[in-house]
Structures are given as C-alpha cells and as structure tokens.
Amino acid sequence: MSVTFAQGFTAAGVEAGISAVEGKKDLALVVNNGPLDAAAGVFTSNRFCAAPVQWSRKIVADGHVKAVILNSGGANACTGEEGYAQSKATAEKVAELVAAKPEDVAVCSTGLIGELLPLDHVLDGAAKAYEALADTAEAGADASHAIMTTDTKPKTVELTGSNGWKIGGMVKGSGMIAPQLATMLCVITTDAVVSAGQMQAALAVAAEHSFNRIDVDGCMSTNDTVLLLASGASGIEPDKDEFNKLVREACASLSRQIIGDGEGASHDIRITVTGATSEEAALACGRAVAASNLLKCAISGNDPNWGRIVSSLGTVPEDVAPYDSNKVTVDVNGVRICENGGAGRDRSEVDMTPREVHIDIDLNTGSNAEATVWTDDLTHEYVHINADYES
Amino acid sequence: MSVTFAQGFTAAGVEAGISAVEGKKDLALVVNNGPLDAAAGVFTSNRFCAAPVQWSRKIVADGHVKAVILNSGGANACTGEEGYAQSKATAEKVAELVAAKPEDVAVCSTGLIGELLPLDHVLDGAAKAYEALADTAEAGADASHAIMTTDTKPKTVELTGSNGWKIGGMVKGSGMIAPQLATMLCVITTDAVVSAGQMQAALAVAAEHSFNRIDVDGCMSTNDTVLLLASGASGIEPDKDEFNKLVREACASLSRQIIGDGEGASHDIRITVTGATSEEAALACGRAVAASNLLKCAISGNDPNWGRIVSSLGTVPEDVAPYDSNKVTVDVNGVRICENGGAGRDRSEVDMTPREVHIDIDLNTGSNAEATVWTDDLTHEYVHINADYES
Structure with a gap:
C-alpha cells in the first residue's frame, strides 16, 4: 500500500x-x-x-x-x-x-x-x-x-x-x-x-x-x-x-x-538507557554503545560481551552524562550480566538466538530520564557489501 | 632489543x-x-x-x-x-x-x-x-x-x-x-x-x-x-x-x-588534512574520516571512494572546522580525485596496491593549519577476530 x-x-x-x-x-x-x-x-x-x-x-x-x-x-x-x-x-x-x-x-x-x-x-x-x-x-x-x-x-x-x-x-x-x-x-x-x-x-x-x-x-x-x-x-x-x-x-x-534491513545485519539491537539525569545524557550513552564496532562484532558472534558495552559507556564525558561507574547495571535479553559496574550473572545464561537483542543499561543516578536507540550488528556481509559496492 | x-x-x-x-x-x-x-x-x-x-x-x-x-x-x-x-x-x-x-x-x-x-x-x-x-x-x-x-x-x-x-x-x-x-x-x-x-x-x-x-x-x-x-x-x-x-x-x-598490526587490516591509512583554520579543526576532520566504516570497507576493497571521504567530512560541525565544501580537494595516493568538492580525476587512476594508503584533504580555507591521523581498513578478518574472540 x-x-x-x-x-x-x-x-x-x-x-x-x-x-x-x-x-x-x-x-x-x-x-x-x-x-x-x-x-x-x-x-x-x-x-x-x-x-x-x-x-x-x-x-x-x-x-x-x-x-x-x-x-x-x-x-x-x-x-x-x-x-x-x-x-x-x-x-x-x-x-x-x-x-x-x-x-x-x-x-x-x-x-x-x-x-x-x-x-x-x-x-x-x-x-x-x-x-x-x-x-x-x-x-x-x-x-x-x-x-x-x-x-x-x-x-x-x-x-x-x-x-x-x-x-x-x-x-x-x-x-x-x-x-x-x-x-x-x-x-x-x-x-x-x-x-x-x-x-x-x-x-x-x-x-x-x-x-x-x-x-x-x-x-x-x-x-x-x-x-x-x-x-x-x-x-x-x-x-x-x-x-x-x-x-x-x-x-x-x-x-x-x-x-x-541494515546492511548485512543478523541482529537488530535495541539499546535502552534508563536512570539517567536527562534524556540527553541517556541518548549520549545509548549512541556511544551503538557506535562500538567491537560490540557489534561480538553480537554478530552471539556473544553478549558486556565489557564492550561498559567500555563504550566509559567514553561519554562526565559533564555530558553524570553517573557512577560502580552503580551501572547491564541486562542483555533480560539477564543482568553486569551488576555495580562488574560481572553479574554468567553470560552463558543469555539466549542470543533471537534476531532482536535487547540491551538495557541502568545508570542508577537516582533520576529517571531515559532514551532508546537502535543499531545493527557488524557482520562479514556488511564488509562484503561495502568493500565490493560499485565504485 | x-x-x-x-x-x-x-x-x-x-x-x-x-x-x-x-x-x-x-x-x-x-x-x-x-x-x-x-x-x-x-x-x-x-x-x-x-x-x-x-x-x-x-x-x-x-x-x-x-x-x-x-x-x-x-x-x-x-x-x-x-x-x-x-x-x-x-x-x-x-x-x-x-x-x-x-x-x-x-x-x-x-x-x-x-x-x-x-x-x-x-x-x-x-x-x-x-x-x-x-x-x-x-x-x-x-x-x-x-x-x-x-x-x-x-x-x-x-x-x-x-x-x-x-x-x-x-x-x-x-x-x-x-x-x-x-x-x-x-x-x-x-x-x-x-x-x-x-x-x-x-x-x-x-x-x-x-x-x-x-x-x-x-x-x-x-x-x-x-x-x-x-x-x-x-x-x-x-x-x-x-x-x-x-x-x-x-x-x-x-x-x-x-x-x-591493526586487527585484520590489509591497508594502513594515513589521513592528512591541510589548509585548515586551526590544528583542532584539521584534527576533527581527520578523525571524522578515520571513523567511517564505509570508507574503511571501501579501502579494503581497493576502492578510493572519495564520496565516503567527503560525506564524513560533512559531519564535522561548522563551528568546529570552518570550510567551504565547494573548495575542498581530496588526493588519494597522489591522484586528485575530488576537486572543488566534486569529481576530479578518474578514480581508476589511483594505484591501491600498496599496503599504505595516503589520503590528503585540503580544506583550502586560506589558513595553513594541518593534522595527520592514522587508521586501518575494515576487513572480513576484523569481524572474524571480534565476533569469535573468546567470550
């Protein structure tokens, strides 16, 4: 239609x-x-x-x-x-x-x-x-x-x-x-x-x-x-x-x-950041995570690699998004694999088979602002499409 | 030693x-x-x-x-x-x-x-x-x-x-x-x-x-x-x-x-930005280009895709790096394939066989500040290494 x-x-x-x-x-x-x-x-x-x-x-x-x-x-x-x-x-x-x-x-x-x-x-x-x-x-x-x-x-x-x-x-x-x-x-x-x-x-x-x-x-x-x-x-x-x-x-x-329908994608990734001091702060954190090639490769390999999530989060300047790195939690597909900025439940508990992957990050600042961004994983097929696209 | x-x-x-x-x-x-x-x-x-x-x-x-x-x-x-x-x-x-x-x-x-x-x-x-x-x-x-x-x-x-x-x-x-x-x-x-x-x-x-x-x-x-x-x-x-x-x-x-020795890299890419109003401006432009997955894939496919260079350049805010998009030139390995913000010499003239790729961007602002950044191309091997890295 x-x-x-x-x-x-x-x-x-x-x-x-x-x-x-x-x-x-x-x-x-x-x-x-x-x-x-x-x-x-x-x-x-x-x-x-x-x-x-x-x-x-x-x-x-x-x-x-x-x-x-x-x-x-x-x-x-x-x-x-x-x-x-x-x-x-x-x-x-x-x-x-x-x-x-x-x-x-x-x-x-x-x-x-x-x-x-x-x-x-x-x-x-x-x-x-x-x-x-x-x-x-x-x-x-x-x-x-x-x-x-x-x-x-x-x-x-x-x-x-x-x-x-x-x-x-x-x-x-x-x-x-x-x-x-x-x-x-x-x-x-x-x-x-x-x-x-x-x-x-x-x-x-x-x-x-x-x-x-x-x-x-x-x-x-x-x-x-x-x-x-x-x-x-x-x-x-x-x-x-x-x-x-x-x-x-x-x-x-x-x-x-x-x-x-992202180029070559095998997973659609929803990143929701909650507990932020402002929507702008939540958005900046979400975007930093969504931009990580390392995380996007890990997801394509069905690896809920929370280290790559928090290391991206750690690049957001404090004046943009105030938070305490020791209070951050990360859930992937409903499993809290990062608790208080460190290891939580075992990552093997996460079911990575669905096309859609949900990453929920709680900054736990005491405020309630939030934002959601979407990205795709980074696959061999993405490289193939963009290395061989008509020149 | x-x-x-x-x-x-x-x-x-x-x-x-x-x-x-x-x-x-x-x-x-x-x-x-x-x-x-x-x-x-x-x-x-x-x-x-x-x-x-x-x-x-x-x-x-x-x-x-x-x-x-x-x-x-x-x-x-x-x-x-x-x-x-x-x-x-x-x-x-x-x-x-x-x-x-x-x-x-x-x-x-x-x-x-x-x-x-x-x-x-x-x-x-x-x-x-x-x-x-x-x-x-x-x-x-x-x-x-x-x-x-x-x-x-x-x-x-x-x-x-x-x-x-x-x-x-x-x-x-x-x-x-x-x-x-x-x-x-x-x-x-x-x-x-x-x-x-x-x-x-x-x-x-x-x-x-x-x-x-x-x-x-x-x-x-x-x-x-x-x-x-x-x-x-x-x-x-x-x-x-x-x-x-x-x-x-x-x-x-x-x-x-x-x-x-960048993960999976097949090309080392030197990006030099000249003719900028300040070193900070040149650096911001160089970093924006170095961060482009699309360009990095193109280079891995031996394609000197200048469209992906200027579209990255175009994301740098004007207050960070003032320049006129109609005056920008881009040389890849010594061939001026982008002139005055548009097509220059044919990209088929560029020899992409060397490991090292030189991208020279002249913003032509009338000032002489410059900066150089280095990056790698984005290959199947990078995805392989990072999708399959021990989890």
Whole structure:
C-alpha cells in the first residue's frame, strides 16, 4: 500500500534505466491530488548535502508540495552547479506533467556520490511514471520498490486514525545510516486536514525520536530526506495529539524497518538507557554503545560481551552524562550480566538466538530520564557489501 | 632489543599460565636499575578504567617507578575492589622481589574485561620473571612478546641521541584502539639523566601527536597505559629539545606499528588534512574520516571512494572546522580525485596496491593549519577476530 494508503495520493514506480541493475525499477513518483497540498520536511545536516536536498529544502520551506520524484541509481551529490541544474530540470519536467509550479515539486535521489544522473533517462522516466500513476496498492508498492538500493525489501507503513483518516509511508535505507540526521529517503502521506506548520512540528518531534535514533554504521548520508504530505482528502481534522502520535508511530515503524534491513545485519539491537539525569545524557550513552564496532562484532558472534558495552559507556564525558561507574547495571535479553559496574550473572545464561537483542543499561543516578536507540550488528556481509559496492 | 636497549634496564617475559593460549608468554617484568628511577605516564580517559590503571596512575604521580609488571590474558577491568586488591598484591610481590616500595611498582594488564586474574599464577609468574631478568636483547624481546594479545607481531623501538644516550620501547595493541587516550600498554625506557617533570611534559606532547592520533576501530580501551622510565645510567644529560624529539619519535614509531598490526587490516591509512583554520579543526576532520566504516570497507576493497571521504567530512560541525565544501580537494595516493568538492580525476587512476594508503584533504580555507591521523581498513578478518574472540 505504502503512500497510496491515504486518500488523495497517486503513485508509480517504473524502470527508467538510471540504475546499473538490469530490470530494476529506479524511479518513483508521488502526486498529491488534494484538495490540500500541505507539506513538511526534514533533511540531512551533512555539509556536503546533495543537489536534490538543496532544491527540496528550499521549495518545501513554504509548506506546499504537489509532487515528489525520487530516483535510485545515483545520489546527485557533490555534483556542483550542473547537479543542481539536473534537480531543477527534473522538478520542471514533473511540474509540466502534473500542471504545478516547479517550486511545488520535491526531488530525492539515492545511490553513488559524485556522479551526474543520466538526465534524459530521468526525464523520460518521469513521463513514463506519470502515465503509470494510480491510487492502487500495487502503485504504492511499485514506488516503494523503485527507491531501493542495497535494501533487500521495501519498507512501508499504514496507520488509521480513530475517525478514519489515514497515514501511509515508504522509506529506503540500509547503509550510511547514522543519528543526527533525517534518514535516507522517506515519503509519508496523510489524507488528514492539517496545516503545514502543524505537520512540521509533528515531523520534527517524530524524526528526532525515530530516524535520529537509529545507527547502522555511524555514517551520515548526503541525501537524507523525510517528507510529510497532506492531501486533506478525508475531510477530517484529526485531534492534534492523535495526529502527532500517529506521525510518530509511522516514523518509528519505518526507522525500525531500516534497522531490520541494515546492511548485512543478523541482529537488530535495541539499546535502552534508563536512570539517567536527562534524556540527553541517556541518548549520549545509548549512541556511544551503538557506535562500538567491537560490540557489534561480538553480537554478530552471539556473544553478549558486556565489557564492550561498559567500555563504550566509559567514553561519554562526565559533564555530558553524570553517573557512577560502580552503580551501572547491564541486562542483555533480560539477564543482568553486569551488576555495580562488574560481572553479574554468567553470560552463558543469555539466549542470543533471537534476531532482536535487547540491551538495557541502568545508570542508577537516582533520576529517571531515559532514551532508546537502535543499531545493527557488524557482520562479514556488511564488509562484503561495502568493500565490493560499485565504485 | 626493546626496553633493554637503554642502559640500566633489565627485563623478562615468561609463561605464567594467565593466558588461555597454551605455551604463550603472558607476563613481562621491566626493572629500572638506576641510578635514577624517574618516571612519567599517561593513561586512558575511559571512565570504566581498569584496576591496574587506577593503581599505576596513583603511584606514578610522584615521578618514581622502580619496576613495571605487565600481563596479557586478562584486563582486570570492571572487577571492583577485588580487582584493585589483585593489582596491589601484584605490586607488593614485585616490590619484595626487587627490594622496592610497592608504591614504586607500576602494574599493567590487558585481555578480556570483567574477570579477575588467576592471582596465584601472576604472583608465581612474577618470581619466575624475576629469576629470568637480564639486560640482553633476548630478554627485551621476550618482554615484548609477553604483552601481545591479538597482536600478530611484537612492536619495539630503539633510538640513540647525538651524544650516545638511548631510548628503547615496546608496545602492544591491535584492537580497541581509538583517539582521546593513551594506547594499550607501552613501556619506553631511557638511560638519559632527566627529571620526572621534563619526562611528563615530553610524554604528554608525544602521546598527543602519536597514540592519540591513531584509530583502529573507534573503541577506547579501559586499560591504556604509556610509561616512560629513566635510569640515568648513561650519565648523559641530553639537550632538552633533542630529548623531546626522540620521545616523540619513539611514540610515533610505536603507534605507527600498532596501525601496521591493526586487527585484520590489509591497508594502513594515513589521513592528512591541510589548509585548515586551526590544528583542532584539521584534527576533527581527520578523525571524522578515520571513523567511517564505509570508507574503511571501501579501502579494503581497493576502492578510493572519495564520496565516503567527503560525506564524513560533512559531519564535522561548522563551528568546529570552518570550510567551504565547494573548495575542498581530496588526493588519494597522489591522484586528485575530488576537486572543488566534486569529481576530479578518474578514480581508476589511483594505484591501491600498496599496503599504505595516503589520503590528503585540503580544506583550502586560506589558513595553513594541518593534522595527520592514522587508521586501518575494515576487513572480513576484523569481524572474524571480534565476533569469535573468546567470550
């Protein structure tokens, strides 16, 4: 279903000859048929941000987006003025097709950094995608396939509000995933009647608690984009709290799916830090643990190596996260293998067979702040994918 | 030769039954026979620092060390009061053997975190090592072997000052190596006549420019220790600048050898950032690039993937390192494959066959500050070593 789950949206995914992979769908188009065209977006904070990010960030600022065109097979990043001209030309082509202004067309690209796109293929593909636009489940599925790169499966979400309004969404992302950013490419649609300001506020909070708390490999992308589009086609004005909640659920589901499809991963790792003096402190601790290659290798070897957890925790400066190292406890999959900063129950008691691994760290500061981050283990397959990725 | 290269030092490396590896030398002893016993040390900043680090940091503070005992096969980290008592008992045993105060005996341990040492084996091993003490090249070599864990080769250095005084040293370290710390275990000896204060100043600067600028896997150890010991046995008071220079050379050589023996590494990567507004800015950029798993995988696949270099550079906040992304150039092994933030010469021109890979990044800010960091590539073998390391 993906982005077509919400009323008022059509989508398509087609093969445009952009990707080097023979027969792969590589161009997606999502059109908001209204009556509203409200939009919100969050983008990578990478200083080498890609041309499509520069374009989309600028045009989303006024809160209006009529259509989004997304391609895999090339990131159009670090491509200078010519790359920016490509993104602009792509928006102009789509604008002509859907009878909108170019400034109401967002552009997203993903793939190799540093090369221009085959623009003819992109423009011809846009026309082909326009012909294929539909509001069906199949059309939504096609779009979610067309944005995949090293992803092994499409990632989508469908949620329904209490009085019938809907949220649909799709995301791609499997490597070059790290906190402090949006994510790779994500489009979320809703048929609710909401303002762009309300959407931006909801999306900012939701992204902070979802996409900004996952980390496949510590590497921030140049192209990360999350867009939220509202058609208003349901005619329903949702309760504001429920709207915020469902946007957050949608982002949480999609970011969780990214972790579930992390490059080469054999375990999805949830790290929850409790008993911290502040959420920021808990988050800093969680991120430090999530960034440990040594821990991620241990988990891939089914070893609940708590020494590698606390040694990562020990790198967080005291002014960032005050805690006493002699009071810290660590549970892995429910077994307290580290107690008071030292050995607890035997690590052989931990069942490491489930795909999902839960690491629960209690800083025991006497305060109750907490945060959760997600990461993947580090496997031979991750090295294989990223040592042999097309150069 | 190692630590026995300088006059006034005896050493030994023996099998004490601490390591799980059958027949492996696992206990080293280094004794300063004077006439001086001046010492300096730098230690890990990890908040979960090991018992031997707690002990040694305290006893080195007064600038006097008579002997150092080092074991592989167990880190004695996160072992609480009992672990600290083990380090203290070890120092007391050595003190008795060499007729010194326990407070003049430093203790270093390396291996698995979270388990106590087999103390009987350590104490019996200390007696065995004491019997084997010698000032020969072989005794120095034995000591450098006894401190190895996942290291595949011993790492030593020998330098001679202009008027005949000497520096010798040994280090171990292959994984859990990251900046902002000392290193794993390192002992440097000199027969120069120098004060503890002069040594501490020289060592602090040398460590900052060597051990603190290497990064195998982004993981900071709980046990890192660098000790510098002076016997004064040459009777020579070296020129202060030459002393500082040779200490820095010794640290640079030993840290470079750690990178050369990084876990599973197939390439040693030198990252030099020039044209920065300050050394701190250059260092922050170099470290961000050195920390990229994606780049490290690409290098292991012999791919000079500059997109992964600039996307890492782009994560450094502007207030930390001001630069214009459109002016950055990147050379890999002498070929300018990124020019003005975009594609330069074709990456196929880069010869990636040498073990050593040189990445030269010019930020072109108009200022001339620069910094160099070293890292390793990320290989299947790294994952294998760390997924299957004894748990």
